[in-house]
Amino acid sequence: MSAATATARRAGRGPGRWLADHLVLVLGLLVLVYMTVPVLVVMLMSFNDPASRNSYSFDGFTLANWTDVCGPFQLCESLVTSLQIGLLATLGATLLGTLMAFAMVRHRFRGRSAANLLIFLPMATPEVVMGSSLLALFVNVGVAGLLGFWTILVAHVLFCLSFVVVTVKARLAGLDPRLEQAAMDLYANEWQTFWRISFPLVFPGILGAALLSFSLSFDDFIITNLNAGQEVTFPMFVWGAAQRGIPPQINVVGTIMFLVAMAVVLAGELASRRRAGR
Amino acid sequence: MAGPLRTAEPTGTPPAPGGRRGGLSGYLLLLPGGVWLALFFVVPTATLVATSLYDPSGSLQLGYRMTGHVQNYADSIQDYSPQLVRSFLYAGAATLACVVLGFPLAYAIAFKAGRWKNLMLVAVIAPFFTSFLVRTLSWQYILGDNEALVSFLRTIRVLGEDGHLLATPFAVVTGLTYNFLPFMVLPLYASLEKIDHRFLEAAADLYSSPFTAFRTVTLPLAMPGLVAGTLLTFIPSAGDYINSELLGNPQTRMVGNEIQDLFAAGDYPTASALSVTLMAAIVVLVFVYVRRSGTEDLV
Numbered sequence: 001m002s003a004a005t006a007t008a009r010r011a012g013r014g015p016g017r018w019l020a021d022h023l024v025l026v027l028g029l030l031v032l033v034y035m036t037v038p039v040l041v042v043m044l045m046s047f048n049d050p051a052s053r054n055s056y057s058f059d060g061f062t063l064a065n066w067t068d069v070c071g072p073f074q075l076c077e078s079l080v081t082s083l084q085i086g087l088l089a090t091l092g093a094t095l096l097g098t099l100m101a102f103a104m105v106r107h108r109f110r111g112r113s114a115a116n117l118l119i120f121l122p123m124a125t126p127e128v129v130m131g132s133s134l135l136a137l138f139v140n141v142g143v144a145g146l147l148g149f150w151t152i153l154v155a156h157v158l159f160c161l162s163f164v165v166v167t168v169k170a171r172l173a174g175l176d177p178r179l180e181q182a183a184m185d186l187y188a189n190e191w192q193t194f195w196r197i198s199f200p201l202v203f204p205g206i207l208g209a210a211l212l213s214f215s216l217s218f219d220d221f222i223i224t225n226l227n228a229g230q231e232v233t234f235p236m237f238v239w240g241a242a243q244r245g246i247p248p249q250i251n252v253v254g255t256i257m258f259l260v261a262m263a264v265v266l267a268g269e270l271a272s273r274r275r276a277g278r
Numbered sequence: 279m280a281g282p283l284r285t286a287e288p289t290g291t292p293p294a295p296g297g298r299r300g301g302l303s304g305y306l307l308l309l310p311g312g313v314w315l316a317l318f319f320v321v322p323t324a325t326l327v328a329t330s331l332y333d334p335s336g337s338l339q340l341g342y343r344m345t346g347h348v349q350n351y352a353d354s355i356q357d358y359s360p361q362l363v364r365s366f367l368y369a370g371a372a373t374l375a376c377v378v379l380g381f382p383l384a385y386a387i388a389f390k391a392g393r394w395k396n397l398m399l400v401a402v403i404a405p406f407f408t409s410f411l412v413r414t415l416s417w418q419y420i421l422g423d424n425e426a427l428v429s430f431l432r433t434i435r436v437l438g439e440d441g442h443l444l445a446t447p448f449a450v451v452t453g454l455t456y457n458f459l460p461f462m463v464l465p466l467y468a469s470l471e472k473i474d475h476r477f478l479e480a481a482a483d484l485y486s487s488p489f490t491a492f493r494t495v496t497l498p499l500a501m502p503g504l505v506a507g508t509l510l511t512f513i514p515s516a517g518d519y520i521n522s523e524l525l526g527n528p529q530t531r532m533v534g535n536e537i538q539d540l541f542a543a544g545d546y547p548t549a550s551a552l553s554v555t556l557m558a559a560i561v562v563l564v565f566v567y568v569r570r571s572g573t574e575d576l577v
Contacts, residue, residue, distance in 0.1 A: 021390075028386025031379045032401050035459060039405050041416040056419055096311035107304025115308060118315050124509070126517025126560065128534040132541060132553045133322035136329040139546060144338060158318045161311055190303075219410045221520060222534070226541060238411040242524060246415060254412035261407030265400055 039258060046251035053245030065248045072247040078237035079253065082218050085149070085233065089156035090213040096157070097164025098206055102198075104165065105172040106180075122162045130159060131226035138227065147229030155223050160213035167212060171205025211264070218257075330550035338544055350551040358536050358552055365532040366559070368447065368522070369515035372454035373462075376511045377504070379455065380462035384503075387463075388470035402463050414453055414524050421449050421525070445527040453521035461510035469503025470496070505571050513560055 049062035070076035104115065122130065134155050138144055143151070179201070183193040221235035228236060238250055329342070330350055336342035355362070387398045405413060420427060421443040431437040443449055473496065481491035519534030533556050540549035 024382050025386045025390040027382035028384075028390065028398075031383040031459075032398065034379065035405055035456070036401065037420065038413045038416040038456065039408050041419055042408050042412055045416065045419065056415075057422060057424055058419075096314055099307045100311040103304045103307035107307070109304040109308075115312065118312065118320070122315070122319050124513060124564070126513055126534075126556065128517040128519065128537050129326075129553050129557045130319075130322075132537055132549060133326035134318060135541060136546065136550055137318070137322040137325045139338065140325050140329065154318055157314065161314060165311070215406060219406075221411055222518070222538075226538070235409060235411050238409065238415070239520075242411070242415060250412055250415070254408040258404070258408045262404065265404075269396070 042251045042254045042258075045248060046255045048248045048251070050248060056246060065252045069249050069252050072241070072249055074232060075237055075247065075249055075253075078232045078234045081149070081231060082234040085152055085156055086214045086217040088153055089160055089217040090210050092153075092157040093160035093164050093213045094206060094210045097161050097209060098168050098202075100161075100165045101168035101172055105169055106177075119162050119165050122159060123166075127159075127220075127222040128226075131155070131223035134158070134223070135226045147227055148231040151227045151229070152224050152231060152233065155227050156217040156220065159220070159223060160216050163212055163216060164209040167209035168202065168205045171202050171208075175201050215261075326550050327554055329546050330554050332547040332550075334545070334547045336547070338546075342546070347547065350547050351555065354548050354551040355555060357548075358533060361531055361533045361536050362552075362555065362559070364530070365516050365534070365556070366563075368451055368454060368530075368532060369512050369518075371451045372458065372515045373508055373512045375451065375455040376459050376462040377508070380459055380466055380507065381504075384463050384466035384470055387467050388473075399467070402460050406460065410457065411520065411524075414457065414520055417449065417453050417456065417525055418444060421452070444525065445530075447526070447530050449525040450522045450530045450532075453525045454515045454518060457518075457521065458511040458515055461514070462507035465506040465510065466500060466503040469500045473499045501571065505568065508567070509564060513564070516560060517556060 044058065046065055047061050047063065048058050049060035049064065050056075051059040065071075100115075100119065103109075104112070104119075134151075138147060138151055175198075180193050180197055183197045184190075188196065219235060220233075221239060224233050225236055225239070232240070234253070238246075241247060241250060328344065331344065331346050331348065332342040332350075333345040333347050334350060334353075383402070387395055387402075391398050419425060422428065423442060423444065428437065428441070428443055431443070432439065432441060437443070443452075477495050477499070478491055481495050482488075486494065516532075517534050519532055519538055522530050522532045522535055533552060537549050537552050537556070540546075540552065
């Protein structure tokens with residue numbers, strides 16, 4: 001807070017100054033702790049040796065959960081299902097969403113504001129409403145018996161799509177359109193301009209959108225649960241387990257996901273630093 | 279967003295192939311995603327409204343008859359008004375808590391973090407990567423009766439001798455706050471980050487106190503982020519039922535719990551009516567809020 005700094009400077013040094021300068025930072029760090037504690041608990045509980053099925057306190061230390069992740073019935077099957085749906089949904093949503101983002105930023109056409117609204121609305125719809133409306137559709141067209149992998153996939157592409165458009169749009173809007181104009185001035189056609197100039201420049205945005213899609217899809221419970229039929233994804237497995245007694249392996253999966261994501265973030269950071277350093 | 283230029287027709291160049299079809303290729307790019315949104319968002323929403331008007335005596339096996347049964351709305355609101363009210367109360371409380379917690383954090387990241395900025399931002403997003411449900415379950419442990427937090431609060435007499443945290447409205451709001459806090463912090467940070475520090479220096483030079491500077495300079499400039507963050511936390515909180523199910527008790531059920539259970543039980547007309555009611559209430563609230571806060575150019 002420069003205002004506080006300036007005033008404090010005028011008032012001279014004192015304990016008040018340190019406080020004014022650092023209070024917000026301390027408060028902010030406390031909030032960060034609040035946000036981090038549950039993750040640390042997940043990590044801790046991944047080493048838990050529970051005394052009974054329904055125990056959710058730390059009863060003893062063991063490595064058994066890490067060596068036997070697939071122990072609980074259906075856990076790894078549900079993980080595989082979630083990974084498959086996550087990858088396919090990411091592919092679909094990223095493809096459709098990137099095309100839409102290019103249309104929205106690089107083209108002028110009638111009905112743009114209607115298209116904007118259509119892209120925005122799914123993000124402003126509570127999940128339970130979106131999930132129930134899809135279920136209402138599937139029931140009405142008579143495919144209620146076919147609920148499962150494909151209906152989940154349709155739903156996941158749908159709710160990831162808007163987030164992809166917004167993410168790619170932000171990156172695209174930040175690009176100088178003169179780069180593309182320059183390419184065209186040098187007789188590149190639209191296709192060449194896209195693959196040689198636009199796509200590489202927008203790629204970080206597309207990659208970010210894909211990562212976001214994957215984590216949204218992998219994590220979704222409410223919409224999935226309404227449209228899953230007999231199919232079980234990882235969040236649905238966790239939900240079911242929460243009613244029956246939670247196997248500690250769930251926390252192992254949570255910890256692994258966290259570590260993998262951090263590794264990806266770190267690798268991205270290092271790569272961009274190396275690029276900047278060159 | 280500044281209006282980006284159209285690139286298909288750079289002046290003074292030979293017309294690039296496809297350049298003249300500028301308008302049409304825009305539609306073509308939009309088509310696949312647009313069709314998906316129309317088929318699986320617009321049509322389902324209409325279907326949901328239709329389903330909410332079906333005769334409630336129908337079932338999946340017997341089929342449904344469209345009788346324009348508006349009574350479904352009156353019935354469902356009468357039966358589930360406590361849950362509806364509770365959803366908005368809890369979502370409101372969680373949103374308020376997100377503002378109170380999120381503002382100092384966003385402020386600290388934007389103005390105080392220095393070279394730790396990126397690290398703090400990663401720390402905000404990092405919990406996302408551990409599954410939502412798994413993290414929510416870890417609150418069962420943190421707030422559990424036999425754990426450190428409750429013992430401590432009992433010792434310092436904040437909680438009574440047999441006071442609980444888990445299975446209370448407090449636990450549900452805590453869970454909602456925790457789960458949606460990043461959606462408050464990130465837009466707030468984005469707004470604060472853009473503030474020109476010279477405005478604050480100017481305010482200080484003109485003898486405004488730090489508080490006045492905050493109220494008259496920082497806060498108004500942070501409004502777009504605050505409005506976006508409020509919507510991003512309030513809307514999902516109002517529809518959520520995971521926190522109320524995992525951290526609450528039967529007296530903390532929200533409307534999402536009921537919608538889910540009604541669908542599972544096959545009572546599609548009532549479930550749809552309740553779902554449409556939730557959406558309508560949210561739309562009205564958001565509309566009023568956005569009007570009041572004076573940032574209508576949000577979308």
